[in-house]
Amino acid sequence: MDEYDYLFNNEFLTDEEAEAMLDSLLDSLTEMIQESESRTSLVAPARLQQFAAAHNILKHLTKGTGVKLTYEMHEPFASVGSITVIGKNPKFRRPDLFVKAARLASNVDIYPRTDGTIQIDFTFHGLTRAVE
Amino acid sequence: MVTCFDIVSMVVEEATEKFASKYRLNHTDYEYLETYCKIIDNLADEFDADSFAACIDENDMTVVVCIECEDLTILNADHAFYALAENSISINFSATHDENMQVKFVFPSVWQSI
Numbered sequence: 314m315d316e317y318d319y320l321f322n323n324e325f326l327t328d329e330e331a332e333a334m335l336d337s338l339l340d341s342l343t344e345m346i347q348e349s350e351s352r353t354s355l356v357a358p359a360r361l362q363q364f365a366a367a368h369n370i371l372k373h374l375t376k377g378t379g380v381k382l383t384y385e386m387h388e389p390f391a392s393v394g395s396i397t398v399i400g401k402n403p404k405f406r407r408p409d410l411f412v413k414a415a416r417l418a419s420n421v422d423i424y425p426r427t428d429g430t431i432q433i434d435f436t437f438h439g440l441t442r443a444v445e
Numbered sequence: 446m447v448t449c450f451d452i453v454s455m456v457v458e459e460a461t462e463k464f465a466s467k468y469r470l471n472h473t474d475y476e477y478l479e480t481y482c483k484i485i486d487n488l489a490d491e492f493d494a495d496s497f498a499a500c501i502d503e504n505d506m507t508v509v510v511c512i513e514c515e516d517l518t519i520l521n522a523d524h525a526f527y528a529l530a531e532n533s534i535s536i537n538f539s540a541t542h543d544e545n546m547q548v549k550f551v552f553p554s555v556w557q558s559i
Binding site for chain 2: 404405408412415419420422423424425426429431433
């Protein structure tokens with residue numbers, strides 16, 4: 314018998330039980346985030362430097378191209394930041410630099426918006442570190 | 446199943462005939478292009494791409510390859526998308542009429558002067 318067997322139901326859930334189980338998962342996630350957010354944390358200088366470098370490279374690459382570049386720090390959580398590029402037709406003539414900036418991010422999402430523009434989100438995790 | 450290189454090789458072949466009086470195909474560069482196409486095939490699988498398109502820009506003889514997909518999410522720095530982008534001359538993203546997006550890669554010319 315596996316040590317984690319107790320986590321798995323032998324019987325089928327009802328719809329209500331399935332929904333309650335998902336609500337409870339969401340509640341524990343919220344608690345985890347609230348706990349993590351309430352801890353004292355310090356900015357991680359090296360990661361902040363990477364965030365700023367990516368922003369500055371992307372600003373350079375998008376200069377005069379008509380796309381909008383914005384950034385947000387500590388949103389939605391203290392340790393997260395993002396850089397967003399929005400434009401009709403984002404074009405990068407120095408793909409090597411684009412890749413260098415993108416590789417600094419934790420993840421990159423590129424998708425079309427309903428208004429016919431393209432949005433590129435560069436998300437950075439680890440901008441802060443909790444003080445033990 | 447049609448691969449990216451099936452389409453690219455067709456347009457390269459046509460262009461090679463057209464340019465024949467002044468330029469010839471550089472086989473090493475063409476092999477690189479084939480490698481890029483294989484990476485594009487993998488990306489197309491991963492991102493569930495709807496279509497490929499390719500053409501030659503006759504002004505600068507660059508090779509333009511486009512893929513259409515719903516979106517792209519890249520979760521690690523070693524992703525093949527980055528290797529492909531690094532070997533391109535430019536990349537370009539645009540929305541399509543059917544709420545998808547098109548990613549356009551421009552690769553260096555595969556021809557050299559005779």
